[in-house]
Amino acid sequence: MKREYVYRAFERFWHWMQAMLILFLGITGFEIHGSIRFFGYDQAVRYHNTAAISFLVLIVFAIFWHFTTGEWRQYLPTWKNLRAQAEYYVFGIFRNAPHPTKKTVLSKLNPLQKLVYAGLKALVIPVMVISGLLYMFYRYPHRYEVLGLNVGGLEVIAVVHTIGAFLLVSFFVAHLYLITTGHTVTSNLKAMITGYEELPEESDEKKSSVEANEPVLTK
Numbered sequence: 001m002k003r004e005y006v007y008r009a010f011e012r013f014w015h016w017m018q019a020m021l022i023l024f025l026g027i028t029g030f031e032i033h034g035s036i037r038f039f040g041y042d043q044a045v046r047y048h049n050t051a052a053i054s055f056l057v058l059i060v061f062a063i064f065w066h067f068t069t070g071e072w073r074q075y076l077p078t079w080k081n082l083r084a085q086a087e088y089y090v091f092g093i094f095r096n097a098p099h100p101t102k103k104t105v106l107s108k109l110n111p112l113q114k115l116v117y118a119g120l121k122a123l124v125i126p127v128m129v130i131s132g133l134l135y136m137f138y139r140y141p142h143r144y145e146v147l148g149l150n151v152g153g154l155e156v157i158a159v160v161h162t163i164g165a166f167l168l169v170s171f172f173v174a175h176l177y178l179i180t181t182g183h184t185v186t187s188n189l190k191a192m193i194t195g196y197e198e199l200p201e202e203s204d205e206k207k208s209s210v211e212a213n214e215p216v217l218t219k
């Protein structure tokens, strides 16, 4: 095993900010929805709006970072080893089987992570942002009156936004479990805090029968 620098400073900052914001948006959002009571409705709305704006700012910086570093390629979904990875989580993990794919600095996401994260970035988060902004501005003050965007009613927006919130909460719970499934129970968590992780050395990888993920970046 070799200690490698896997997650850079901005990547870790972005990851933890995103985690906190989504958690906070989830708590305040489900208070607005009426499922929980914590801050009180009015305060929950104010907090939700402020967190949403912070999330939008973070997203702009994250998009810039992903494209300028080329890291967006990490998320390109692949069929290769997808089934093996899914079978590992359903069966192998409970039988102490080895991980079917290997994490490397150039390919740090397994095929299932690529698929799920790409879905979040390309679908769920954009849907949350668009429905959230429509929710915020479906009525907007014009000079002498309040106008409505022609979006076919608030109900559709609210339902779409709430379905997205349920998907994000489900992802959050699954993510907490999957954090513990690295080489050791805490290795993934430590890596996202310090940036460093123990990864198999090149020579070990070649000797091993376990297939490595295809490196996707050329740095």
Ligand code: HEM
Pocket (backbone or CB within 6 Å): 022, 023, 025, 026, 028, 029, 030, 032, 033, 034, 045, 048, 049, 052, 053, 055, 056, 128, 129, 131, 132, 133, 135, 136, 158, 159, 161, 162, 164, 165, 168, 169
């Ligand atoms: C940039 C992203 C987001 C924006 C702009 C946004 C905006 C909004 C707005 C304006 C409302 C309505 C508040 C009111 O009734 O006055 C709302 C409700 C809500 N939001 Fe968000 N939100 C965003 C992200 C999220 C995220 C990430 C979650 C969950 C993790 C979430 C969960 C909810 C929920 C559950 C509701 C209540 C829906 C209902 O019952 O109608 N939101 N959001």
